Amino acid sequence: MKKMIKLAGPVILVVLMIVAAFYVSNRLERNTSVSKQENTFTQTEKVITGDIIKAGLADIGELATEEYYYTGVESFDSSKSYKGFNIPLTTTRFIYSYDGVIKAGIDFTAIEVEKDDLKKLIVVKLPKSKILSSEIDENSFKLYDEKQSIFNPLSVSDVNDTIKDLKAKAEADAEKKGVLERADKNAVKMIKQLLVSTYDLSDYTIKVETEN
DSSP states (O other): OEEEEEEOOHHHHHHHHHHHHHHHHHHHHHHHHHHHHTTOSOSSOOOOOHHHHHHHHHTTOEEEEEEEEEEEEEEEEEOOEETTEEOTTOOEEEEEEEEEEEEEEEEGGGOEEEEETTTTEEEEEEOOOEEEEEEEEEEEEEEEEEEOOTTSOOOHHHHHHHHHHHHHHHHHHHHHTTHHHHHHHHHHHHHHHHHHHHSOOTTSEEEEEEOO
């Protein structure tokens, strides 16, 4: 199987940061309103705790931080056989191509945040990235060669099994080519920039760690 790969660029990361900042800002506004009622804010300064930061990030849910685009060419070949010999006129075969995209990212609800006011340090612990979705663009399907036997027609289960195999191969190939590692790195960059742009943490050092 041949695959042509296109990797998502910096533009995707910028878009993701904008979306994430929107969710975190909304959460912060709600938390700020509640905190004012409970007198957890002074008149001159907002007290941003680790729990507030964690709650704001958790509102984002699962977020893809890397996309892996691919084009594949596959063949399907099926023949009925008897005692190890192929039966004539029972061969069904076709060659086709398709486009797909795999999205990898992290579950923000599993993020842990520790804020040390004495050391002026914020530690954000991220879960490992995982594949969030794997989709084949049905409109991209192209058939190049087809030979179908009336004695061995293509069934719906054949098609479903083929699609499952395609996705499994694409996901394995994406992982082999480092899609999860890139998703981890993008998540770390995004979290750092997101916290700096959302909260007043100029006096703090922000450290983002990913699970081993």
